[in-house]
Amino acid sequence: MSVPTPAPTLIRDGARVRILDQTALPHHRVTLDLDSLDAVAHAIRAMQVRGAPLIGATAACGVALALHDAADDATLEHALTVLGATRPTAVNLHWALDRMARVLRPLPPEARFEAAAREADAIIAEDIATNAAIGQHGLALIADIAARRPGPVRVMTHCNAGWLATLGHGTALAPVYAAQAAGIAVEVWVSETRPRNQGLLTAWELREAGIAHRLIADNAAGLLMARGEVDLVITGADRVAANGDTANKVGTYLKALAAADNGVPFYIAAPRSTIDFACPDGAAIPIEERDGDEVRVLHGLDTGGGTAQLRIAPADTAVGNPAFDVTPAAHITAIITEHGVFAPGALATLAS
Numbered sequence: 001m002s003v004p005t006p007a008p009t010l011i012r013d014g015a016r017v018r019i020l021d022q023t024a025l026p027h028h029r030v031t032l033d034l035d036s037l038d039a040v041a042h043a044i045r046a047m048q049v050r051g052a053p054l055i056g057a058t059a060a061c062g063v064a065l066a067l068h069d070a071a072d073d074a075t076l077e078h079a080l081t082v083l084g085a086t087r088p089t090a091v092n093l094h095w096a097l098d099r100m101a102r103v104l105r106p107l108p109p110e111a112r113f114e115a116a117a118r119e120a121d122a123i124i125a126e127d128i129a130t131n132a133a134i135g136q137h138g139l140a141l142i143a144d145i146a147a148r149r150p151g152p153v154r155v156m157t158h159c160n161a162g163w164l165a166t167l168g169h170g171t172a173l174a175p176v177y178a179a180q181a182a183g184i185a186v187e188v189w190v191s192e193t194r195p196r197n198q199g200l201l202t203a204w205e206l207r208e209a210g211i212a213h214r215l216i217a218d219n220a221a222g223l224l225m226a227r228g229e230v231d232l233v234i235t236g237a238d239r240v241a242a243n244g245d246t247a248n249k250v251g252t253y254l255k256a257l258a259a260a261d262n263g264v265p266f267y268i269a270a271p272r273s274t275i276d277f278a279c280p281d282g283a284a285i286p287i288e289e290r291d292g293d294e295v296r297v298l299h300g301l302d303t304g305g306g307t308a309q310l311r312i313a314p315a316d317t318a319v320g321n322p323a324f325d326v327t328p329a330a331h332i333t334a335i336i337t338e339h340g341v342f343a344p345g346a347l348a349t350l351a352s
């Protein structure tokens, strides 16, 4: 059984960028056609598209869109600046924009739109292949557990690092999809991931794929590991530093601490494009601070025909809302990449 091909999260069609509006999921599948640079920037900032690889590819498409009508230097630099300012932590965004800049700056304006379209399409195609390779390397880890104990392999994940966060089958969920395709039974503990609750996206994906899963409150993760109900944890990443320290959705660090305390293997699944060798360690990773209303207000409530919000804290409640945290390399068993599985301190071979 092959891994089912998910619906595309991003389509570049000429000067149009079509996305799946993830703020409407899991209740409604809404596609949006973005027809301006500002619309693409808003979609990334507002997390209509989210997930490190996906926001990188979306930004690349945004550069192409911006150059469709005018491709002079000022237009190109404005597009790179606007898109680069949308979100600070996921290095894939900046990796993709740097790659577009390297290709486009040397070209004459008249050649830039087609070149930008080609490079954006290449980034998309590469991520699809990368996801598949991560899935196979992660599958080996799951198969090893399946061979050693009866019953389904119990995977815990955090946030959403599935096909909704990438261009293919995801990073953290790619091994889960590969296990299903290989006939290995898996069950997934899906952490809701306050405050934006991207765990609901993971639960939606897994229900669509027919993969057993249970949604849990973030704070239940430690007890499940202490009870021996988790065989491994796999999460995604937004930026891996050169020493293996890893930034991922806030709450990841707490799961890594609980995993270390209970002897549960803790894996990061991330493509090479998420490893930032210019960033020496976790302290150097910029952590995005998002609007306090993400904590004060529940978003995405199903109204049947759309979604609504519900305020749960007074508007003048002071809030801290870091969107990511950093897991030290010491608490990471290994990093699953498209090139193989690496100890967090052994990434240098990927630097070239």
Ligand SMILES: CSC[C@H]1O[C@H](OP(=O)(O)O)[C@H](O)[C@@H]1O
Pocket (backbone or CB within 6 Å): 050, 051, 052, 053, 090, 158, 159, 160, 161, 162, 165, 166, 170, 171, 172, 198, 235, 236, 237, 238, 248, 249, 250, 323
């Ligand atoms: C393969 S997605 C990686 C990463 O991106 C997500 O962040 P966000 O939902 O804020 O874009 C989350 O941290 C995922 O693990």
